[in-house]
Amino acid sequence: MVSQKMYKLGSQRSEIRELFEYGLKRKAEIGAENVFDFSLGNPSVPAPECVKDALADLVENTDPVALHGYTSAQGAPDVRKSCADYINKTFGTNYTGDNFYMTVGAAASLTISLCAISEEGEEVIVLAPFFPEYSVFIDQAGMKSVIVKCREEDFQIDFDALKSAINEKTKAIIINSPNNPSGAVFSEDTIKELALVLEDAQEKFGKDIYIIADEPYRELVYSPETVVPFIPNYYANTIVGYSFSKSLSLPGERIGYVLVPDSVNNWQDVYYAVCGAGRALGFVCAPSLFQKIVPKCIGKTSDISIYKKNRDILCDALSEYGYRVVQPDGAFYLFVKAMEEDSRAFCEKAKKYELLLVPGDSFGYPGYIRISYCVSTEMIEKSLPSFKKLSEEYK
Amino acid sequence: MVSQKMYKLGSQRSEIRELFEYGLKRKAEIGAENVFDFSLGNPSVPAPECVKDALADLVENTDPVALHGYTSAQGAPDVRKSCADYINKTFGTNYTGDNFYMTVGAAASLTISLCAISEEGEEVIVLAPFFPEYSVFIDQAGMKSVIVKCREEDFQIDFDALKSAINEKTKAIIINSPNNPSGAVFSEDTIKELALVLEDAQEKFGKDIYIIADEPYRELVYSPETVVPFIPNYYANTIVGYSFSKSLSLPGERIGYVLVPDSVNNWQDVYYAVCGAGRALGFVCAPSLFQKIVPKCIGKTSDISIYKKNRDILCDALSEYGYRVVQPDGAFYLFVKAMEEDSRAFCEKAKKYELLLVPGDSFGYPGYIRISYCVSTEMIEKSLPSFKKLSEEYK
Numbered sequence: 001m002v003s004q005k006m007y008k009l010g011s012q013r014s015e016i017r018e019l020f021e022y023g024l025k026r027k028a029e030i031g032a033e034n035v036f037d038f039s040l041g042n043p044s045v046p047a048p049e050c051v052k053d054a055l056a057d058l059v060e061n062t063d064p065v066a067l068h069g070y071t072s073a074q075g076a077p078d079v080r081k082s083c084a085d086y087i088n089k090t091f092g093t094n095y096t097g098d099n100f101y102m103t104v105g106a107a108a109s110l111t112i113s114l115c116a117i118s119e120e121g122e123e124v125i126v127l128a129p130f131f132p133e134y135s136v137f138i139d140q141a142g143m144k145s146v147i148v149k150c151r152e153e154d155f156q157i158d159f160d161a162l163k164s165a166i167n168e169k170t171k172a173i174i175i176n177s178p179n180n181p182s183g184a185v186f187s188e189d190t191i192k193e194l195a196l197v198l199e200d201a202q203e204k205f206g207k208d209i210y211i212i213a214d215e216p217y218r219e220l221v222y223s224p225e226t227v228v229p230f231i232p233n234y235y236a237n238t239i240v241g242y243s244f245s246k247s248l249s250l251p252g253e254r255i256g257y258v259l260v261p262d263s264v265n266n267w268q269d270v271y272y273a274v275c276g277a278g279r280a281l282g283f284v285c286a287p288s289l290f291q292k293i294v295p296k297c298i299g300k301t302s303d304i305s306i307y308k309k310n311r312d313i314l315c316d317a318l319s320e321y322g323y324r325v326v327q328p329d330g331a332f333y334l335f336v337k338a339m340e341e342d343s344r345a346f347c348e349k350a351k352k353y354e355l356l357l358v359p360g361d362s363f364g365y366p367g368y369i370r371i372s373y374c375v376s377t378e379m380i381e382k383s384l385p386s387f388k389k390l391s392e393e394y395k
Numbered sequence: 396m397v398s399q400k401m402y403k404l405g406s407q408r409s410e411i412r413e414l415f416e417y418g419l420k421r422k423a424e425i426g427a428e429n430v431f432d433f434s435l436g437n438p439s440v441p442a443p444e445c446v447k448d449a450l451a452d453l454v455e456n457t458d459p460v461a462l463h464g465y466t467s468a469q470g471a472p473d474v475r476k477s478c479a480d481y482i483n484k485t486f487g488t489n490y491t492g493d494n495f496y497m498t499v500g501a502a503a504s505l506t507i508s509l510c511a512i513s514e515e516g517e518e519v520i521v522l523a524p525f526f527p528e529y530s531v532f533i534d535q536a537g538m539k540s541v542i543v544k545c546r547e548e549d550f551q552i553d554f555d556a557l558k559s560a561i562n563e564k565t566k567a568i569i570i571n572s573p574n575n576p577s578g579a580v581f582s583e584d585t586i587k588e589l590a591l592v593l594e595d596a597q598e599k600f601g602k603d604i605y606i607i608a609d610e611p612y613r614e615l616v617y618s619p620e621t622v623v624p625f626i627p628n629y630y631a632n633t634i635v636g637y638s639f640s641k642s643l644s645l646p647g648e649r650i651g652y653v654l655v656p657d658s659v660n661n662w663q664d665v666y667y668a669v670c671g672a673g674r675a676l677g678f679v680c681a682p683s684l685f686q687k688i689v690p691k692c693i694g695k696t697s698d699i700s701i702y703k704k705n706r707d708i709l710c711d712a713l714s715e716y717g718y719r720v721v722q723p724d725g726a727f728y729l730f731v732k733a734m735e736e737d738s739r740a741f742c743e744k745a746k747k748y749e750l751l752l753v754p755g756d757s758f759g760y761p762g763y764i765r766i767s768y769c770v771s772t773e774m775i776e777k778s779l780p781s782f783k784k785l786s787e788e789y790k
Contacts, residue, residue, distance in 0.1 A: 001512070001514075001602060001603040001660070001661070002511055002512050002661075002664055002665050002668035003510065003511060003512065003513045003514065003668055003671075003672070005671070005675075006510060006511050006513075006667075006668040006669075006671035006672045006675065007664055007667050007668040007671060008671065009670070009671030009672075009674050009675055010511075010666075010667035010668055010669065010670030010671030010672070010673075010674065011664075011667035011670075011671070042464055042465055043460070043464070044460065045460075046458070046459040046460050047459045047463055051459070051463075052454060052459065055450070055454045056451065056454055056455070059447060059450045059451055059454065060451070063441070064441040064442045064446070064447065064644070065438070065439065065440075065441050065644065067647075068442055068446075068644060068645045068646070068647050068648050069437055069438075069646060069647045070437055070646045070647045071647055104499055104649070104677075104678065104679075104682075105677075105679055107677040107678070107679045108677045108678070108679075110677060111675075111676055111677030112677070115398065115401060116397055116398060116401050116405075117396070117397050117398060118398045118401075119396075119398065133674070136674060136675055137675070137677060139675075140675040140676065207396060208396040249459070249460065249463060250463045251463070251464060251465045251683075252462075252463050252464045252465045252466055252680060252682065252683025252684075252686075253463050253682050253683055253684060254499070254679060254680070254681075254682050254683075265396070266396070266397075269397055269402055269406075270397050271405075272401075272402050272405035272406035273397035273398055273401040273402040273405055274401075274405065275404070275405030275406075276398075276400070276401035276402060276403065276404030276405030276406070277398070277401045277404075277405070278405075279404050279405065279528070279531060280400075280401065280404055280506075280531055280532070280534075280535040281506055281535065281676050281677065282499075282500075282502040282503040282505060282506030282507070282532060282676065283499065283502070283503070283649075284499075284500055284502045284503075284649060285647060285649070286649075287499075287647065287648050287649050287682045287685070288647025288648055288649075289647075289648060289684070289685075290682070290684075291647075
């Protein structure tokens with residue numbers, strides 16, 4: 001008597017969650033220090049000090065009625081202005097607070113954006129490997145996911161495959177760079193070519209096709225030469241979904257935004273539809289206290305040098321042990337080729353060495369595994385002999 | 396090229412919001428102290444001291460990775476347990492944390508519950524006067540609102556009207572007691588009769604019919620003799636949606652829960668569907684820091700004696716001036732008969748005296764007006780001559 005679709009979504013645990021629960025059980029059996037849990041993307045580096053200072057200051061010195069009261073549905077004006085100012089300064093744009101709609105994190109940014117542009121029966125392209133909830137959100141918005149695989153050699157877009165997937169029903173493509181799970185950053189060349197392909201398609205089919213840029217990992221890049229192109233500067237019809245979950249290590253607090261740039265065709269209508277979707281889905285406003293953190297902390301990040309160190313240790317060791325590793329430029333994931341075709345079987349074997357790795361099947365990309373390295377460096381160092389033994393099984 | 400439904404929801408301001416914006420403009424023109432704005436339901440009493448203490452303590456003494464990290468989707472186990480313990484102690488029930496799913500406030504509790512039980516084409520009964528977003532949420536869940544008017548004399552349920560509205564498509568009825576906008580508390584007799592009517596209907600149509608009890612105002616009652624019946628103790632198929640927005644004066648922080656009691660038919664399936672709906676709508680988890688406030692503050696409230704004082708001043712004065720007032724037992728709203736048939740015209744006249752009142756049309760109950768008395772007592776006292784002059788226009 002309940003919605004069968006919702007029952008299924010709620011009762012069937014994701015593969016990642018299953019593995020995490022297995023890890024909890026295993027840690028209870030043999031001690032947490034002996035299980036190498038690389039399953040979850042939960043930041044391991046604390047929020048920067050400015051978050052604590054801002055929270056303490058706000059709680060001590062702000063009238064509680066104002067501090068904890070409703071903000072307007074799109075977010076407090078000064079908070080939205082601080083987002084515009086930061087983006088303008090960083091990317092040379094010219095937005096105002098009215099281009100921003102504060103959300104309850106990246107997932108909300110996506111469900112709201114998808115619901116805003118949704119027309120029944122239209123299609124949304126996702127690039128594998130991809131965050132598994134994308135399919136859930138697209139389906140909930142009444143649209144259909146179309147999966148296009150990225151190139152194996154560098155996880156950049158395979159444009160032949162993309163062009164074949166675009167048709168008169170294409171409504172949007174979700175771009176997630178730096179990427180979960182591959183860690184790849186789409187290069188400026190990739191984004192320029194993507195813009196050309198989509199502009200051609202818009203002209204050919206006489207309709208707007210949106211890029212939805214899902215950017216929670218925007219600041220998590222590890223080389224000074226790595227540039228994360230700001231997509232609205234390359235393609236006009238881009239809606240940006242952002243979250244402070246990873247940059248400020250606040251994943252549980254649920255604070256982010258949707259940016260609808262002026263360059264979007266009829267941007268004001270799209271913005272209104274975003275407001276309408278936020279209302280219909282039951283969001284009311286983004287959490288008030290954490291909205292007020294934004295102007296005080298925007299542009300700062302957690303100490304991401306720790307993630308870089310983790311990445312380097314893992315990439316070096318895994319390459320040495322014979323794994324085929326594409327060194328990722330950003331986020332905190334390695335996406336490594338499994339040593340047998342069936343990546344689920346490979347991950348089962350890994351459990352013998354207490355390694356918890358997520359099969360690529362979960363991300364629409366079988367044959368690979370995801371290693372989340374947002375864990376302690378100590379655990380990574382301790383896990384290396386297990387990775388070595390696992391690889392030796394295949395020699 | 397966007398969803399026309401979402402565009403409409405986002406671009407057409409609600410009557411309440413329009414009035415609020417008019418108020419801002421008017422305050423700028425003649426001074427805030429000269430405008431009597433009774434339009435919004437934003438608590439005017441600060442959060443109890445325990446909230447500030449708990450926030451300061453958590454921020455100072457908790458590891459930030461744990462404090463701000465993801466909780467499980469249904470909420471942190473100790474938080475859910477504290478909700479169960481409090482409800483068990485208060486209402487003699489026997490729930491565990493596994494009956495509770497933490498949400499981003501009352502609106503989310505509703506959209507999640509409705510989405511969880513939704514079957515295309517089914518109907519949800521709402522009792523007028525009602526919170527206007529109910530229709531939006533029901534529509535978004537793919538169901539149809541059926542409006543049943545409450546009795547004018549006491550805003551209790553009109554059971555003849557209710558019985559005529561129930562049919563084979565009825566999936567649920569939303570109960571909001573204490574009520575926004577009438578302030579009425581449904582009596583134990585009302586709830587008992589409602590339970591009988593719904594049990595008969597379940598048997599007649601061979602299906603589950605749910606009560607969705609929307610209870611953000613549960614603790615806001617003003618007489619020791621007023622009892623707010625705990626509906627799951629009267630009707631098995633009750634899903635409770637709660638929010639701490641009003642009891643703890645935290646409306647902007649978005650923290651509440653859905654309770655699926657064991658008494659609900661196949662309660663575990665309903666709970667799974669709730670989890671699935673939370674996932675599909677993009678909620679991920681309720682804000683982590685404010686989840687952790689719950690065990691430290693549950694059962695406490697803001698100083699509601701201020702609301703009682705406001706109610707008493709307004710009820711006494713308005714009765715004296717000739718308004719027909721049903722004294723409300725709870726929440727912080729008065730729902731008063733307009734002095735002409737067209738309540739929108741009445742509210743327009745009120746503006747001449749700088750009184751901002753919301754026409755009952757917004758709540759599916761024309762001919763009445765809503766006065767939100769969650770404002771300063773000083774403003775109420777200063778507004779009385781205006782109410783008097785308004786009434787004199789109709790003599």
